[in-house]
Amino acid sequence: MNTSASNRRLRVILTAVGSGTLIPQPDFQRRLVWTNKDKVEFIKTVVDGYPFPEIYIAAGKVDPKTGEGSEVLVDGQQRVTTLYQYFKGDPDLRLPKDLPQYSDLHVQRQIDFLEYSVVVRDLGAMSIDVIRDVFKKINSTSYGLNAMEIDNARYGGEFKKFGEEVSEIDFFDNYKIFTSSDIKRMNDVRYCLGLVVTIMTTYFNRDKELEVFLEKFNEEFPNRDTLLSNINVTLKFIDSLNFNPNSRAMKKADFYTLFVEVYKSLILKGVKLSASNVRKYLDEFYMKVDDVSAGRYSSSNAEPEIYYKAALQASNDRGNRINRGKIISGIINM
Template identity: 20%
Template sequence: MGNNIEEKSFSLGRLDIVDLYEWHTNNKLIYETYFQRQFVWKDKDKKDLIDTIIKGYPIPAIFICDAKTNYNTLTKTYNVLDGRQRLESIFEFLDNKYDYKGKRFNEMEEEEKKRILNYNIILIQMYIEPNETEKIKEIFKRLNKNAYNLNKMEKQSTQLVEYDYMIIAKIVAGIVQIEKIDDYVDEIKELFLEEDDKLEVDNYDYDADLGANISNEIKSMCKLEKIKYINKILTSDIVFSHYDKQRQIALQYFLNIYACIIKGELINRNLTEKLIIQFSELDKKILEEKLHACDEASKILLKVYDLEIDEFWKNKTSFFTLEILLAENLEKIEYISENEIVKRLNNFQRSNSKEWNEYSEASKQGVNDKKIREQRQTILSKVLFGQ
């Protein structure tokens, strides 16, 4: 049997969903490569998958390879190379985390349950040793060439990951742990930064900076104790949903907020690649000083969020406005308690004044427009500081 395995690089097999679910509950399926695409499907995608399964239509195969064998417990685990989104969607449905046509799995008729649990999924097992990371990377890269397209933010954050500004943002937003940032950059460069994928930003020479080491200054300013408050907001469910975080929307907000704090003025629309490069070339002391201001503002906001403040102020638009406003007025805010901030914001919302109606409208329309951002900032500055 060993010789047969050596003669071929993969084999086809089939497994019922009930068996795959048992693998899942027994932790036999893992996602060892941290450069895996993150779980990004919307509810509609998940429900469409369940619909496909119930109707007996085929779904794409799942690619796996051996992860490791425990010779003491005589158990084996498998690394999922491709198909994580499909598997997680199925497992979430079986765990009653969402419904299909108004019914969760535990509310379905027995016949419907059988149809799902007995559905056969094709497994393609790659014959790769767990330590053959280069082969795993190559397979992953090829599988993902035709996979679910990266959104603009994911592509931008991938292609600019070697620049200090993007590295800071990715650590702060919890995309990667600081301890793994060097390996992360190497993996991303190998997997995605191919010649035909590089962004054209004016005539900037990207190749000149590829392979640059991450400085100790960046690593120092991004230690968790120095960014713990902004990191908590970006990675918790207070402002950003699970979907927001998985699609790196929280990262996009931080990139823009941090840019506004650095420039001392509001920017128009989302941060450009050119500005990301320019900010990366700033003195590290400036980057650290502004990052500290951002974290201090987040510390105040977290205390405000813990109080009886209306949920409106926890939406993404208000977070954007309040974060920048607080970061730019840390000296003034020292004389205003968190309870007073909550009181002023709630009273403003209940006032039904002309200013409130203007702010409410500005929160809904043109959220990336500089003039609208300035309008929101001006109104809230008067509410909090009387100016």
């Protein structure tokens, strides 16, 4: 694939967007996910004359009768759209006091903004299928990013920050819930976001709902303080059970279930759980589950066997999460 890089003045790009000859959102591109803060910081970058990474374009449709054609923006949608919003004075863009509206800039600063040099890499004429492939390679798993790392690149907002804050609570480090590899690859954040979504809604399939919440609460996440306080209350109770970090209770799938069901009982239902009773009943149950694992438990289709199977394979499937949840709920509320 032959590509060429050149510089274009920002005014050329903006007027092309306005005239429809540069299409900033082909159907394969993700929707805009920058927060207002992200947009403001980026606009300041350009207004102050600092550079930003190159954008990618490709040739679009050409009218053979008139000779007029269009281009599609393969990568750089959020940057270009944000600058266009600023240029046109979009009311949805909320600017702080230290960043004037474009229309309020001094004439020379307006000219400097319009004359800003953007590095553009032209991919030339190619089919939409090839363009889709290029877009995926630029933005997703081709470089070995996992799902949370991709979402981290896409969402810098309040819900993701909340997941990070939860994952940094000392409890998780004290009980060695996450490995160093988990933390390095942001799997700790994804896990904690899963916990948060579950206590806000119900058990769901794998990570299906995470991106919905990352986008929905990207700009604002109301009631975060109350939710964080309730999470800490739940973790404090589980900590009072004094499980060994090597206990089954602290394995990811098992802890996921224990946390959610304790949260439901303590916070949502207002049940006063007895730490000593909960620990006693869980010890008895986990011992039976370990017997199933070792082939020492003979009663088929009993709760320990159902739980073990639900925690062993496809543990993140909604059905298995529900099965484990019903069993643990019954035990801790005895």
